[in-house]
Amino acid sequence: MRKKIPLVVVIANDQSWGMIRHSQTLRLGHHIPNGTELGWVDYHKMVEIMGGFGACVEKPQDVRPALEAAFASGKTACINVKVDNSIISPGSVMLANLGGYKCE
Numbered sequence: 533m534r535k536k537i538p539l540v541v542v543i544a545n546d547q548s549w550g551m552i553r554h555s556q557t558l559r560l561g562h563h564i565p566n567g568t569e570l571g572w573v574d575y576h577k578m579v580e581i582m583g584g585f586g587a588c589v590e591k592p593q594d595v596r597p598a599l600e601a602a603f604a605s606g607k608t609a610c611i612n613v614k615v616d617n618s619i620i621s622p623g624s625v626m627l628a629n630l631g632g633y634k635c636e
Contacts, residue, residue: 546617
């Protein structure tokens with residue numbers, strides 16, 4: 533924000549280190565919490581405090597208006613999108629498959 537670059541960042545906030553959590557679950561066959569749960573973090577508020585634009589989105593239909601407002605602000609922006617942490621991303625499967633593990 534110091535350089536006033538109008539960058540818009542979208543965070544898919546699953547309240548955890550989701551890719552690590554899910555890759556461990558895929559490898560082990562079950563999930564034992566081991567430091568991957570974060571709880572809710574107001575990333576958008578951190579950006580607002582530093583003079584940028586921040587928005588929190590909880591519904592899919594609110595993503596587009598938040599993005600439009602972020603771009604219209606002309607500021608560095610953070611769109612903090614709450615996502616379901618039970619959904620396994622393709623990246624998690626790829627990470628789990630590293631080192632010879634095969635997950636379907």
